[in-house]
Amino acid sequence: MDLTFSEEQDELRKVVRSFLTKHATEADVRRLAADPTGYDPVVWRRMATEIGLQGLAVPEKYGGSGFGYVDLGVVFEETGRALLCAPYFATVALAAETLLRCDDERARGDLLPGMASGETVATLALTEENGRWDEAGIRLTAHDKAGGWRLTGVKTYVLDGHLADLLLVAARTPSGISLFAVEAEAPGLARTPLPTLDQTRKQARVEFTNTPARLLGPEGAAWPALERTLATASVLLAAEQVGGAAAALDAAVEYARIREQYGRPIGSFQGIKHKCADMLVEIESARSAAYGGLWALDAGDETETAISAALAQAFCSEAFTKVAGDNIQVHGGIGFTWEHLAHLYLKRAKSSEVLLGTPSYHRELLAARLGI
Amino acid sequence: MELDFGPAVRDFRDELRDWLAEHLMGEFAEHRGVGGPTDGAAWEVRLAWDRELAAGNWLGVGWPREYGGRGLGLLEEIVFEYEYARANAPYRATGNALDLLGPMLLAMGSEAQKKRFLPPILSVEELWGQGFSEPGAGSDLASVRTRAERDDGGTSFEGTSRPIGVESGGEWVVNGQKVWTSFGIHADWLYVLTRTDPDSRRHKGLTMLLVPADQPGVEIRSIRNLAGQDEFAEVFLSDARTDADMVVGEVGQGWRTAMATLGIERGTTLLPQQLAFEREAEALIGLARERGALDDPMLRRRIVDAWISVRIMRTTNLRTIAELTAGRAPGPQATTAKLYASTRHQQLGHLAMELAGPAGQIVDEDYALDTRQRSFLLSLAETIYGGSSEIQRNIIGEQVLGLPKEPRP
Ligand SMILES: Cc1cc2nc3c(=O)[nH]c(=O)nc-3n(C[C@H](O)[C@H](O)[C@H](O)COP(=O)(O)OP(=O)(O)OC[C@H]3O[C@@H](n4cnc5c(N)ncnc54)[C@H](O)[C@@H]3O)c2cc1C
Numbered sequence: 001m002d003l004t005f006s007e008e009q010d011e012l013r014k015v016v017r018s019f020l021t022k023h024a025t026e027a028d029v030r031r032l033a034a035d036p037t038g039y040d041p042v043v044w045r046r047m048a049t050e051i052g053l054q055g056l057a058v059p060e061k062y063g064g065s066g067f068g069y070v071d072l073g074v075v076f077e078e079t080g081r082a083l084l085c086a087p088y089f090a091t092v093a094l095a096a097e098t099l100l101r102c103d104d105e106r107a108r109g110d111l112l113p114g115m116a117s118g119e120t121v122a123t124l125a126l127t128e129e130n131g132r133w134d135e136a137g138i139r140l141t142a143h144d145k146a147g148g149w150r151l152t153g154v155k156t157y158v159l160d161g162h163l164a165d166l167l168l169v170a171a172r173t174p175s176g177i178s179l180f181a182v183e184a185e186a187p188g189l190a191r192t193p194l195p196t197l198d199q200t201r202k203q204a205r206v207e208f209t210n211t212p213a214r215l216l217g218p219e220g221a222a223w224p225a226l227e228r229t230l231a232t233a234s235v236l237l238a239a240e241q242v243g244g245a246a247a248a249l250d251a252a253v254e255y256a257r258i259r260e261q262y263g264r265p266i267g268s269f270q271g272i273k274h275k276c277a278d279m280l281v282e283i284e285s286a287r288s289a290a291y292g293g294l295w296a297l298d299a300g301d302e303t304e305t306a307i308s309a310a311l312a313q314a315f316c317s318e319a320f321t322k323v324a325g326d327n328i329q330v331h332g333g334i335g336f337t338w339e340h341l342a343h344l345y346l347k348r349a350k351s352s353e354v355l356l357g358t359p360s361y362h363r364e365l366l367a368a369r370l371g372i
Numbered sequence: 373m374e375l376d377f378g379p380a381v382r383d384f385r386d387e388l389r390d391w392l393a394e395h396l397m398g399e400f401a402e403h404r405g406v407g408g409p410t411d412g413a414a415w416e417v418r419l420a421w422d423r424e425l426a427a428g429n430w431l432g433v434g435w436p437r438e439y440g441g442r443g444l445g446l447l448e449e450i451v452f453e454y455e456y457a458r459a460n461a462p463y464r465a466t467g468n469a470l471d472l473l474g475p476m477l478l479a480m481g482s483e484a485q486k487k488r489f490l491p492p493i494l495s496v497e498e499l500w501g502q503g504f505s506e507p508g509a510g511s512d513l514a515s516v517r518t519r520a521e522r523d524d525g526g527t528s529f530e531g532t533s534r535p536i537g538v539e540s541g542g543e544w545v546v547n548g549q550k551v552w553t554s555f556g557i558h559a560d561w562l563y564v565l566t567r568t569d570p571d572s573r574r575h576k577g578l579t580m581l582l583v584p585a586d587q588p589g590v591e592i593r594s595i596r597n598l599a600g601q602d603e604f605a606e607v608f609l610s611d612a613r614t615d616a617d618m619v620v621g622e623v624g625q626g627w628r629t630a631m632a633t634l635g636i637e638r639g640t641t642l643l644p645q646q647l648a649f650e651r652e653a654e655a656l657i658g659l660a661r662e663r664g665a666l667d668d669p670m671l672r673r674r675i676v677d678a679w680i681s682v683r684i685m686r687t688t689n690l691r692t693i694a695e696l697t698a699g700r701a702p703g704p705q706a707t708t709a710k711l712y713a714s715t716r717h718q719q720l721g722h723l724a725m726e727l728a729g730p731a732g733q734i735v736d737e738d739y740a741l742d743t744r745q746r747s748f749l750l751s752l753a754e755t756i757y758g759g760s761s762e763i764q765r766n767i768i769g770e771q772v773l774g775l776p777k778e779p780r781p
Contacts, residue, residue: 003687003694253773268776270762273769280768281712284705288687289680311680363676372657372666372675 003295005074013074019051020082026341032085033199033344037163039086047086048118054088055116058096063113069232069297073239073290080243083344085200087121087160093236094159094229095122098168101225101232102179102217111166111181122166125155125206126226133230133357135177135223142171142178142213149215150188151180151208159355161204162193169213175220180213187211198351200344228302231309234356235293238312241320241352242286248320248327248345249279255331272330279323286319303369310366317353317362324349377447377697384444385451391428392459400424400462405651405743407463410554410753412603413746418465422496431470432494435478439490450643450693457647468554469493469500473563476633480621489561489582501559501585501592503550503607504630510552511763513565514574514627518548518609520566520581522616542616544568544581546589546609552757556605557594559585564609565630568623578626582618589613599749600739642709643693646685649717652747653682656724665727674723681716688712704772711764714754721748 005013023043032038047053057072058064072092079088096115099108114120130137140153151171161167167182182189188211194203217225253276256267266272293308324346328335335342353359366372396404400421406414425431434449435441442448464470474493477486492498509515524542546566553559562583569577585592589612594602621629657675665671692706724744725732735741741749755761769775 003690004698004700249773253775256775264779265776267769268778270766270778273775273778274762274765276773276775277708277711277765277768280704280773281708284688284703284708285684285712287705288684288691291691292683292687308683311683314676315680315684360673363673366680367672367676370676370679372661372672372679 003291005070009071009074012071013078015051016053016075016078017081019047020078020084023047024079024082024084024086029083029085029200029341029344036193036202038160038200038202039163044086044121045118047088048116054092054096054118057092058100058112058116062108063116069235070291070294072236073294076236076239077243077246077290080240080348081247083200083244083247083341083348087123087163089201089233089237089240090123090159090164091115091121093233094124095164095166095168097232098124098179098226098229099216101228102222103225104217107181107214107216114166120165121160121163122168123158123160123164124229125158125161125167125169127157128153128155131157131354133361135227138170138172138177140169140171140208142173142180142215144173147212149180149213151182151211151213154205154207156194156203156205158204158206160202161206162191162202167206168216169208170222170226171213173219177223177226178219179216179222179226181216182208182211182213186213196351198344198347200348201351228305230356231306232297234309234313234362235290235297235305237352237356238286238290238293238309238316241316241349242283242290244345244348244352245279245283245286245316245320245323248324248342249276249283251342251345252276252279252327252330259332266330275326275330279326282319282323286316289315307366307369310362310369313356313362314359314366317349317359320349321346321353377451381447381451384448385455388430388452388455389459391430392455392461395424395428396459396461403462404460405462405648407465408645408648408747408750409463409467410597410603410750410757411463411599411746412555412597412601414462415465415555415558418462419496421462422464422466425464426494426496431464431466431496432474432490435474435490435494439478439486440494441490447697450697453643454647457644460651463644463648465555465558466493466496466499468502469498472502472633473500476563476620476629479632480629482617482620484617485582485620498560499555499558501553501556501562501605501607502633503553503562503564503583505552506549507551511760513630514578516548516565516567516578518546518550518564518566519570520544520546520564520568520579522568523613524616543613544616544618546581546583546612546614548609550607550609552595553592553605553607554603556592556607557602559592561585562590562607563620565626568626572624575627577624578630579623580620580626580629581614582620583609583612583614587612597750598752599741599746642689642713646682646689646713649685649713649720650682652720652724653678656720656727659724659727663727663729671723671727674719678716678720678723681712681720685709685713685716704768707764707768707772710758711761711768714751714761717754718751721751724748 052065053075055064056067060066099112115122128139142149142151165184169180169182171180188209190207192205194205196203256272257265259266289312293312296304296308328342331342334340399417403414403417407418432441433444433452437443506516522542523545562585564581564583566579566581567577568579589610591608592605594605597603660666660675688705688709692702695702725748770777
């Protein structure tokens with residue numbers, strides 16, 4: 001039974017936290033939120049070279065260090081806590097996972113090492129104007145022309161799509177959903193950054209016009225792999241949400257201890273104290289939801305993963321939003337300002353709530369997976 | 373997620389499974405799933421079942437052998453609770469002594485007390501009641517007023533023979549009133565928080581005493597709970613007597629002793645309750661399917677949420693168990709678990725009653741309730757006993773999050 005963290009995992013958490021405390025400070029977050037590219041390439045490289053975060057869970061044969069999902073979850077909890085502005089979720093939780101799950105050993109050998117080493121920023125382009133995360137939502141088409149495959153259509157809400165060196169694209173071919181790799185320099189690729197509510201995580205609209213693409217895995221067989229990727233990413237996002245919520249609670253508690261009204265710290269009033277206690281209940285429950293998913297992933301149990309992934313998104317999304325909102329409430333007027341960090345957590349919460357499908361959608365997935 | 377702790381524990385588990393399969397029969401099997409920490413239903417059958425367990429040497433798995441236990445470890449205790457709950461065996465009537473008093477005596481009792489009191493707990497020969505709360509001291513337990521005074525003339529002990537048989541040279545005389553004593557009418561003994569220094573205030577000057585219930589100075593009257601059961605009681609102590617060496621811990625240190633029993637509820641005791649909640653949720657999904665309620669999107673959503681809740685309770689609990697068995701201090705979830713579970717269990721009860729529809733309004737003769745009605749009504753106690761939800765929030769706020777304390781008088 002490993003339902004608890006090992007000493008190595010505690011150590012990993014410490015290392016990541018101390019790195020982010022130095023390199024993803026409040027000032028960095030504000031600067032990068034205002035910056036159109038949205039990340040700092042120097043920090044990105046150091047994440048890869050100094051602590052190997054991009055390749056942490058990538059198997060060693062593809063240049064990674066072969067750790068498990070619980071380890072990766074620890075990292076996402078910390079990046080969430082720090083509101084890290086970097087294409088980390090897109091590259092690691094979406095793109096690398098997609099490759100690991102698609103049946104194409106050559107592509108893995110070609111593409112994963114670059115991601116693991118931090119040289120390649122990658123993302124998954126799945127959603128379209130309809131905003132759906134299911135198989136039916138994929139309309140973009142691929143044609144097999146002389147000289148290879150070409151894509152035509154639009155993807156949007158693509159995480160870090162404007163800056164990714166590599167886009168993995170889900171498209172429809174006559175035999176079904178297939179997966180393609182598109183290089184940033186490919187002709188017929190037009191990328192437009194989208195102004196985002198959550199400025200700490202950028203998105204783009206990506207247009208393909210007869211764009212050359214490399215088919216990954218067997219044609220028409222990509223959906224099961226994508227579905228599994230989405231489940232994994234759901235769990236990792238949940239871990240990130242837990243970290244964000246925990247940071248919001250820390251801020252609320254710190255403020256409640258020092259801010260005085262009526263001659264007493266506001267944290268000594270039950271209205272505030274009990275709110276903070278309820279925030280912790282939400283967070284610890286969300287932790288259980290997220291950790292349950294991480295453990296299922298490491299156990300390699302697909303049914304259990306599918307169930308706990310939907311559960312994690314249904315629960316952790318709302319928990320983060322609730323806690324982030326309560327943090328603003330505890331801060332009063334100052335919490336409602338642009339200057340205070342509180343709104344950044346709220347916005348991160350609100351947009352990660354829909355990033356991989358809404359909580360209602362995940363409840364439906366869960367119901368279907370349970371046969372309810 | 374299944375618990376598996378390796379081969380040694382597996383043998384223990386198999387032995388237990390076999391035993392349960394063989395003994396959970398007849399009347400006992402009919403009372404599967406009956407009971408709970410506050411449920412007085414089928415008391416006699418459950419007591420008989422406890423004795424059956426005792427005969428199989430299954431009570432006190434983790435207690436030392438010299439006091440009648442099995443001398444096994446925390447892992448076996450957890451496996452016991454888990455398998456027990458999996459088999460849906462009746463809730464143990466003597467849970468109070470097994471989960472609270474026993475561990476308190478093991479931690480703070482004198483050797484003589486352990487020898488005298490632990491074996492009859494495990495053989496279900498003596499039942500215990502917890503006398504902490506008073507009419508004027510509920511959440512604010514430090515304001516107990518029940519007084520105990522030494523009477524060193526001490527030859528007037530009117531109970532049966534001296535409880536420990538040690539020439540102690542004195543007695544305590546106890547006066548006051550306790551209330552909400554669970555299963556108090558069945559108690560042979562009470563463990564009572566008393567004030568032994570009349571001039572003391574709050575946490576100081578309190579003493580924990582073991583008091584025989586069967587004596588003229590102790591009057592126990594049952595109080596009907598909202599489900600119509602004679603489950604808890606009020607206890608009047610008028611010159612009740614107990615032997616001088618019936619102090620647990622030290623004189624004047626009763627608060628410490630009390631806190632040791634009220635301390636963080638361990639994962640082992642929460643586990644069976646949560647497995648029971650899981651079973652309720654499953655039954656509810658079955659009922660919803662039967663009634664076609666799954667087609668109603670609002671109900672469907674609440675049902676999925678109920679399922680999510682019980683799954684989260686379980687994982688939270690497993691986290692605590694994993695930490696305990698790894699020899700780590702339990703994380704904050706060990707403190708938040710009660711608040712979450714009690715709140716969510718009440719929601720489950722409301723949902724079950726809604727699904728039952730009009731049939732849920734009808735009870736049997738003599739206000740006999742079905743499992744669902746009983747579970748719903750009794751769930752209202754879960755946010756009160758063992759520290760109310762408000763007190764839990766104070767504890768989380770002050771002890772876990774480090775927020776400033778409430779101003780105290
Ligand atoms: C089913 C059941 C079984 C029980 N069994 C036993 C037993 O075996 N032995 C025993 O000794 N006791 C037992 N109790 C008593 C239980 O411990 C108390 O009921 C509990 O501690 C609450 O005390 P009270 O009932 O006096 O309510 P009060 O303390 O008067 O509380 C009333 C309300 O005020 C709130 N409140 C109180 N103080 C505060 C505060 N500081 N801040 C905010 N809100 C506050 C409470 O949360 C509650 O909502 C049992 C209770 C129940 C319901």
